[in-house]
Structures are given as structure tokens and as C-alpha cells.
Amino acid sequence: MTRPADTVSESRQWDRLMTLARLGAIPGDGVNRPCLSPLDRAARRQVIAWAREIGAEVSIDDAANLFIRRAGSDPDAAPVLTGSHMDSQPEGGRFDGIYGVIAGLEAITALHDAGIVTRRPIEVVAWTNEEGGRFAPGCMGSMAWAGHTPLSAWAAVRDPAGITFGAALAEHLAAEADLPRRPLGSRPHAYLEAHIEQGPMLEAAGIDVGVVTGIQGSRWFSVTITGASAHAGTAPVGTRQDPVQDMLRAIAALNALTADPTDTLRFTVGRIDVLPNTSNTVASQVRFSIDLRHPDRAILLRTGDAIAATITAALKTCRAEVQEHFHAIPVRVAPPVVETVAAAAIACGHRAMRLPSGAFHDAQFVVPIAPTGMLFVPSRAGISHNPAEYTAPAQLAAGTRVLAESLARLAS
Amino acid sequence: MTRPADTVSESRQWDRLMTLARLGAIPGDGVNRPCLSPLDRAARRQVIAWAREIGAEVSIDDAANLFIRRAGSDPDAAPVLTGSHMDSQPEGGRFDGIYGVIAGLEAITALHDAGIVTRRPIEVVAWTNEEGGRFAPGCMGSMAWAGHTPLSAWAAVRDPAGITFGAALAEHLAAEADLPRRPLGSRPHAYLEAHIEQGPMLEAAGIDVGVVTGIQGSRWFSVTITGASAHAGTAPVGTRQDPVQDMLRAIAALNALTADPTDTLRFTVGRIDVLPNTSNTVASQVRFSIDLRHPDRAILLRTGDAIAATITAALKTCRAEVQEHFHAIPVRVAPPVVETVAAAAIACGHRAMRLPSGAFHDAQFVVPIAPTGMLFVPSRAGISHNPAEYTAPAQLAAGTRVLAESLARLAS
Numbered sequence: 001m002t003r004p005a006d007t008v009s010e011s012r013q014w015d016r017l018m019t020l021a022r023l024g025a026i027p028g029d030g031v032n033r034p035c036l037s038p039l040d041r042a043a044r045r046q047v048i049a050w051a052r053e054i055g056a057e058v059s060i061d062d063a064a065n066l067f068i069r070r071a072g073s074d075p076d077a078a079p080v081l082t083g084s085h086m087d088s089q090p091e092g093g094r095f096d097g098i099y100g101v102i103a104g105l106e107a108i109t110a111l112h113d114a115g116i117v118t119r120r121p122i123e124v125v126a127w128t129n130e131e132g133g134r135f136a137p138g139c140m141g142s143m144a145w146a147g148h149t150p151l152s153a154w155a156a157v158r159d160p161a162g163i164t165f166g167a168a169l170a171e172h173l174a175a176e177a178d179l180p181r182r183p184l185g186s187r188p189h190a191y192l193e194a195h196i197e198q199g200p201m202l203e204a205a206g207i208d209v210g211v212v213t214g215i216q217g218s219r220w221f222s223v224t225i226t227g228a229s230a231h232a233g234t235a236p237v238g239t240r241q242d243p244v245q246d247m248l249r250a251i252a253a254l255n256a257l258t259a260d261p262t263d264t265l266r267f268t269v270g271r272i273d274v275l276p277n278t279s280n281t282v283a284s285q286v287r288f289s290i291d292l293r294h295p296d297r298a299i300l301l302r303t304g305d306a307i308a309a310t311i312t313a314a315l316k317t318c319r320a321e322v323q324e325h326f327h328a329i330p331v332r333v334a335p336p337v338v339e340t341v342a343a344a345a346i347a348c349g350h351r352a353m354r355l356p357s358g359a360f361h362d363a364q365f366v367v368p369i370a371p372t373g374m375l376f377v378p379s380r381a382g383i384s385h386n387p388a389e390y391t392a393p394a395q396l397a398a399g400t401r402v403l404a405e406s407l408a409r410l411a412s
Numbered sequence: 413m414t415r416p417a418d419t420v421s422e423s424r425q426w427d428r429l430m431t432l433a434r435l436g437a438i439p440g441d442g443v444n445r446p447c448l449s450p451l452d453r454a455a456r457r458q459v460i461a462w463a464r465e466i467g468a469e470v471s472i473d474d475a476a477n478l479f480i481r482r483a484g485s486d487p488d489a490a491p492v493l494t495g496s497h498m499d500s501q502p503e504g505g506r507f508d509g510i511y512g513v514i515a516g517l518e519a520i521t522a523l524h525d526a527g528i529v530t531r532r533p534i535e536v537v538a539w540t541n542e543e544g545g546r547f548a549p550g551c552m553g554s555m556a557w558a559g560h561t562p563l564s565a566w567a568a569v570r571d572p573a574g575i576t577f578g579a580a581l582a583e584h585l586a587a588e589a590d591l592p593r594r595p596l597g598s599r600p601h602a603y604l605e606a607h608i609e610q611g612p613m614l615e616a617a618g619i620d621v622g623v624v625t626g627i628q629g630s631r632w633f634s635v636t637i638t639g640a641s642a643h644a645g646t647a648p649v650g651t652r653q654d655p656v657q658d659m660l661r662a663i664a665a666l667n668a669l670t671a672d673p674t675d676t677l678r679f680t681v682g683r684i685d686v687l688p689n690t691s692n693t694v695a696s697q698v699r700f701s702i703d704l705r706h707p708d709r710a711i712l713l714r715t716g717d718a719i720a721a722t723i724t725a726a727l728k729t730c731r732a733e734v735q736e737h738f739h740a741i742p743v744r745v746a747p748p749v750v751e752t753v754a755a756a757a758i759a760c761g762h763r764a765m766r767l768p769s770g771a772f773h774d775a776q777f778v779v780p781i782a783p784t785g786m787l788f789v790p791s792r793a794g795i796s797h798n799p800a801e802y803t804a805p806a807q808l809a810a811g812t813r814v815l816a817e818s819l820a821r822l823a824s
Contacts, residue, residue, distance in 0.1 A: 197646070198643050198645075198646045199646030199647060199648075200646075200647065216645065220691060220692075229795075229798065231610050231611060231770060231771060231794065231796060231797065232678060232680035232705070233610075233611075233628065233630065233678060233703075233705050233769075233770035233771045233772070234610045234611025234612075234613075234678075234769075234794060234796075235611060235612065235678075235770075236612075236613075236675045236676075236678070237670075237672070237677070237678060239612060239794075244682070245681075248660055248663055248664060251656075251657075263648045263649055263650040263651075264648075265649070266646075266647070266648070266649060267649060268644035268654075268692070268693075269657075270656070270686070270689070270690055270691050270694060270695055271689045271691045272656065272684050272686045272689070273689075274682070274683060277682070277683045277684070277685075278682055278683055279632060279634075279682050279703050280632075280680070280682060280703050281682050281797070282680055286684075291644040291645075291691050293645050357645075358645035358646030359643060359645045359646055382643070382646060382647055382651075383641075383642075385643060386641060
């Protein structure tokens with residue numbers, strides 16, 4: 001029997017990824033392909049052309065999510081859905097997001113080449129605006145599709161050039177008016193998203209495929225510490241209310257709060273803004289960000305809830321205000337999908353390990369709608385959101401073999 | 413006998429300061445009067461008009477330093493020089509600099525009103541571009557006058573609008589071509605500059621006048637800590653090279669290095685720039701500034717020389733580069749001038765205390781040329797370089813009485 005994995009083509013998939021990487025190429029092998037831009041449209045047109053080579057049907061919904069459908073033998077059966085996104089970070093790489101779309105296309109092309117007809121249809125989706133790089137927040141396409149948030153909520157969001165999301169979406173839909181329009185939302189039998197890991201675990205362990213066990217939860221805070229501006233030459237250190245020094249105390253206390261011997265909890269201060277930010281003036285105010293993530297809901301809640309009091313107790317001379325502006329609870333994926341992927345990896349002869357996802361993905365918004373899973377391929381040095389992002393052609397092909405085998409099993 | 417202090421007019425001096433504060437007034441009682449601007453020229457014209465009311469001679473040098481001379485009885489005697497500057501910070505106050513010019517003018521006006529003729533001439537100077545707000549660095553006028561740096565060194569320095577210092581100076585000199593031109597440099601008998609304290613010491617001690625014992629030295633460093641960017645959700649904390657965390661370690665070590673039970677050493681981190689400065693990315697690089705000041709040369713040298721090694725020893729995962737980009741040794745003022753000011757304060761019935769200057773002043777460039785001193789009046793809450801800068805009319809008058817008495821003694 002021919003397995004779908006046998007007809008996955010490493011070179012075709014790589015060539016397609018490299019073809020798309022030229023649309024928005026930036027120095028250092030990077031990609032800048034903003035959602036709903038002419039580059040995004042050119043990439044979608046290319047994908048549509050490849051889909052039509054195998055007779056797949058193409059449609060689009062009101063959020064400009066693009067669907068490529070390979071029919072199954074039972075026209076009434078709910079489809080198996082796979083895919084990811086095609087937009088990139090402003091200084092992004094060649095694989096984040098687009099790999100999941102091209103891997104899905106390669107999987108149904110492999111089924112086509114092998115002459116396998118599944119019972120259920122298989123649909124490959126390219127979700128609109130996962131990155132949030134042009135219009136914040138990200139994951140608008142999957143959120144709108146899942147009924148999480150109505151599209152109208154973001155109509156007035158502007159990109160740096162002042163163009164609203166509503167206007168960009170309308171322009172895009174007008175440019176793709178030749179594609180059949182489908183309603184937002186559906187009830188797939190299962191959803192399986194392939195993605196690069198964006199972390200170092202698979203590479204470090206020498207593993208081909210990661211079977212994702214869940215997406216960790218996140219809590220984002222912004223902290224404002226207010227002191228009093230003073231002349232760096234004249235104000236005695238003992239009289240100062242220096243928010244830079246109190247920020248040091250606060251972060252040191254947060255380091256202690258978030259210390260985790262298992263190194264599972266992620267605590268990051270990635271943004272610091274000082275006012276007035278001049279070398280010879282004691283600052284009047286400092287703002288910094290906190291990004292806290294953990295796969296366990298109870299730990300995430302307990303740790304996040306302690307942040308404000310920890311900061312307040314650490315300050316010596318200033319006052320602090322702590323605002324939580326994002327809270328996503330940990331996401332559980334569907335055990336049957338996890339087991340299917342794990343079994344498919346064994347069937348394909350690829351080494352797999354289970355791990356949680358550290359990053360957000362469209363998949364987390366699909367969880368309430370359908371049994372959902374993800375599979376990861378290794379990221380060199382864990383680097384992503386960066387032109388240096390890299391996964392070798394053979395590693396990408398391994399992931400796609402497991403994806404194709406998994407989709408065939410889920411669609412049988 | 414009439415003392416010059418008796419004819420110092422609190423209201424005239426205050427009215428003059430408020431008249432000048434309208435030239436460049438900004439919200440919140442602030443002043444933005446860039447050097448060599450039309451506003452600067454209007455302020456100078458006003459001061460010249462007041463000077464001519466008492467028959468003083470006005471002249472200007474190649475650096476546009478403005479001199480107002482009240483003749484003495486001995487035309488061959490070296491003059492006593494006093495003054496400060498008339499330009500302001502972009503968001504400055506009503507007293508920084510301009511007080512020293514108006515106090516000097518008030519002092520010679522008081523002598524005029526009292527009918528006192530000193531043996532030596534007394535000259536009031538307004539130095540060009542002390543603040544460096546329009547053209548960096550500051551103190552160009554006093555540096556050029558003192559032969560510290562030739563004017564030509566700054567000819568190509570541009571303001572934010574692209575105008576060169578050379579062009580602005582030429583335009584200004586052309587507009588003031590009616591004033592007699594005097595050569596750069598002279599050999600005054602003494603120099604005494606009045607200024608607001610720009611620190612909290614006098615107010616906190618309830619003292620009228622500060623007798624400046626020296627200007628502390630400064631060393632400015634910029635520190636670059638380079639780590640590796642990573643995804644805040646996927647990179648385990650233990651694998652990160654996070655320059656924000658290493659900056660914390662570095663500043664904590666510097667706090668220990670600069671700890672001073674006498675609270676004389678000033679250590680300030682006022683500027684922090686994080687790259688890429690996004691909340692969900694571990695930073696790749698952090699830059700921060702160090703401003704170190706102390707009145708004692710040996711302590712300043714020893715502490716500053718230890719900075720790079722202290723930082724390097726503190727880092728855990730990143731590498732640091734430390735650059736020193738400014739080094740001013742502590743300035744000693746002339747004991748006879750200090751004693752004259754202290755005695756004048758007693759004669760005027762004002763409380764005086766001795767203190768070092770924490771800020772830079774034109775006076776430090778006059779030190780190699782002539783016996784130099786400074787006197788300070790209190791700054792409310794130590795605030796300066798800010799629209800909230802304030803010294804009460806009576807406090808300004810007290811300082812001017814001591815200045816007038818001191819100038820009369822130095823010129824006798």
C-alpha cells in the first residue's frame with residue numbers, strides 16, 4: 001500500500017517555500033510580508049495556482065481566510081482542517097506560518113499523487129493576520145472564524161500608515177472577488193496545524209517532530225513606576241526618588257517570585273521605556289513590560305496574581321501602577337489528535353516527542369470548535385521572528401510526512 | 413555709609429526677570445530661548461537698553477559674548493567680571509542663567525544708584541550658548557573666551573533645523589554690528605558668577621546664599637550589553653542571554669561600587685535603550701548611561717576607573733562594552749573669592765553655607781584665567797531645567813545683595 005507520506009516531495013515543498021520567500025524578501029534571508037498587502041495577495045495567488053493543479057476547490061470567507069478543499073468520497077462528511085498563516089513579522093523569517101500552509105498543500109498533493117481518496121474532505125486554510133504585525137492584535141482571522149470576536153471589532157484598527165483594517169480587508173476582498181465566498185465558521189471533524197517550533201527543544205533533543213500537548217497560557221502586564229525627575233549632578237542619591245533604581249528592585253523581586261527549578265515558567269521583561277531618558281537627569285518615570293507564561297493554569301494564576309504586590313513591596317522611594325492587559329488561559333489540545341500524530345510519526349519512522357507550545361497559534365482559537373492538535377518541526381537555535389529563522393528541507397519534509405499521514409488517518 | 417546692597421531693588425530685579433521670561437515663554441511658567449535665536453537677540457537688546465540707562469558701555473566679542481562695563485576710577489585696573497548666560501534649555505525655567513546676568517546688572521545699577529564708584533571697572537557678561545540646547549556642547553562662549561577651544565571647532569555643528577553654529581553666529585554678529593567689537597579673551601581681576609543652586613541643599617537647610625567651594629568633576633559612560641534575542645514564550649529562562657537581566661546585575665554591582673555614606677558621590681543611570689524593545693521578545697541588546705560626579709579628583713578617578721571591570725564581573729550571560737565619552741576633572745574656585753563672598757554675606761546679614769556645585773557652569777572655564785567664585789540662591793525643591801524652576805523674589809534679591817557687596821569689595 002502506498003502511504004501518503006511516500007509521495008511527499010521534499011524538493012517541491014522546499015522550492016515552493018523559497019518561491020514564496022521571494023515575496024517580501026528582506027536582507028539576511030528574511031521576509032516582511034504584511035497581511036492583506038499586495039505581497040500577501042501575490043503569495044495567496046501563487047498558492048491558489050498550485051492548489052488548482054490538483055483540482056482543489058478554492059474559497060474565501062469574510063475575514064479573507066483562504067480555504068483549499070480536496071474532496072473526499074463522502075460529500076456529507078465534516079472536513080479535516082489543516083493550515084496556518086501566510087503573513088510574517090516585519091523582520092520575520094521564511095517558515096513561521098507559511099510552513100503550515102505549504103505543508104498542508106503538500107500533504108493533499110501527496111494524497112493526490114498517491115491516488116488516495118479519503119472519506120472526509122481535507123481543507124487547507126490560510127488564516128488572515130496571525131502575526132498582528134500590521135494590524136494588532138494577531139489571530140484576527142481565526143478569532144473571527146471561531147466566533148471568538150466579531151470582525152467589526154477591529155474595523156477601525158489602523159496600520160502605521162493610517163489605513164484601517166476594515167479598509168484593507170474590503171480592498172483585499174474586492175481584489176479576490178473572483179473566488180467563491182463562504183460563510184465565516186464551520187464545524188470541522190478535526191484541526192491539525194503544522195508549524196516551526198520557535199524554540200530550541202526539538203533541536204536540542206535531536207527529534208524530528210514535536211507532538212504538541214497544549215499551548216501555554218500567558219499574562220501580560222505593564223508596570224509604570226513614577227518617581228521624581230532631578231538633576232544628576234545636584235540631587236544627592238539619598239534624596240532621590242529614582243524609578244530606574246526602583247525598577248531594579250522590582251525586577252529582582254519578580255525574578256525571585258518566578259524562579260522555577262523546572263525552567264517551565266517563562267518570565268520576560270522585554271520592553272523598558274524611561275522618561276525623559278537623558279543621561280544627566282534622574283528619570284521621572286519608567287515603564288516596563290512583563291510577559292508571563294506557563295502551561296499550568298493554577299501556576300499561571302497564582303504567579304500572575306502575586307505580581308502587583310511583589311512589585312509594591314520591592315519599591316523603596318517610588319510608586320507603581322500595574323496593569324494586566326492580556327490574559328490567555330492555557331489551551332488543551334485534543335488527546336485523539338495527539339495520539340493520531342504520535343502514531344503517524346511512528347508509522348513514518350520519525351522520532352517524535354511531546355511538548356507544550358510556548359508561542360501563540362491560530363490553533364488555540366480553533367480548540368473550542370473542533371478537536372485540535374499541532375505538530376512542530378525543529379527551529380535552528382530556537383530562532384524565529386527573525387531573518388535567521390531556519391529549518392532544513394529534510395526536517396520540513398519529515399514534518400509534512402507526519403502531517404500527511406495524520407490527515408489521512410483523521411479523514412478516513 | 414551707603415552699602416551697594418542697600419540700593420539693590422528686589423522689585424526692579426524681579427520685574428526685569430519676568431520681562432525677559434516673556435521672551436520664549438512656554439506653558440507652566442517655562443522658557444524656551446535658544447541661543448543666537450531672535451528671542452535671544454530680543455532679550456539681549458532689552459538688557460542693553462537697561463545697561464545704557466546707567467551709562468554702562470556695551471560691547472560684544474567674536475563668540476557673541478555680550479559685555480556691559482561700568483567704569484571704575486582707575487581706567488588701567490583690570491575689571492572684576494560677573495555674569496552668566498541668557499539661553500535656556502528647550503523646556504527650561506525663568507532663572508537658570510539669566511539670573512546671573514540680571515543680578516550682575518542689578519549690582520552695578522545699585523552701585524550707580526548709591527553713587528559708589530569702585531576703583532576697578534565691573535563688567536557683566538552674558539556668555540553665548542551655555543546650555544548646549546540648540547548647539548552641542550554647551551559653554552561655547554566661555555570656552556572660546558578662555559582659549560579652551562577655538563570657535564572654529566564648532567562652526568559645522570548643526571541645530572535640529574540644520575543651521576550651523578557658524579551661520580547662526582555670523583547672522584547674530586551681523587544683527588549686532590552696531591555694538592563695538594572686542595577681542596576674545598581678557599584678564600579680569602576676578603570672576604564671580606551668581607546662579608540658582610539647581611539642587612535642594614540651600615532650601616533644605618533654610619539658607620539664603622550658597623558660597624560655592626568648587627565644581628565637582630564628572631565622568632560619563634555609555635554601556636552596551638549584548639545578548640541574544642529570543643521568543644518570550646518558547647525560550648527557557650535558563651537558556652537565555654538576556655541583556656535586561658544582565659543590566660540589572662551590572663547596575664546592582666555599580667550601586668555597590670558607588671555606595672557613599674557621605675552621599676557626596678553622584679551615580680545616575682538616566683537613560684536606558686532596549687532593542688528591539690517589544691514585550692514578547694527577549695531583548696538582544698541594552699544600552700544605558702552612567703553619570704558619575706564627585707568633587708574629589710582621586711575618588712572620581714578611582715571610582716570611574718573601576719566601572720568597566722565591575723560591569724564585566726557582574727554579567728552572567730552577555731558581553732558588555734563600556735565607553736567613556738566625557739571626563740571633566742573637579743574645579744577648584746579661588747579661596748580669596750570664596751572668603752570675600754562669605755564676608756559679604758555676613759555684612760549683608762544673610763545666612764550663607766559653603767557647598768560644591770553639582771552642575772556645570774561657565775565659571776569652570778574661567779578658572780584657569782582668573783580667580784573665580786560662584787554664589788548660589790536656593791532652588792525650590794531643587795528643580796531646574798524645568799518650567800517649575802522657582803526662586804522667590806526676596807531670595808533672588810538676597811543673592812544679589814551679597815553679589816553687589818562682593819563685587820564692590822573685589823573692585824575696591
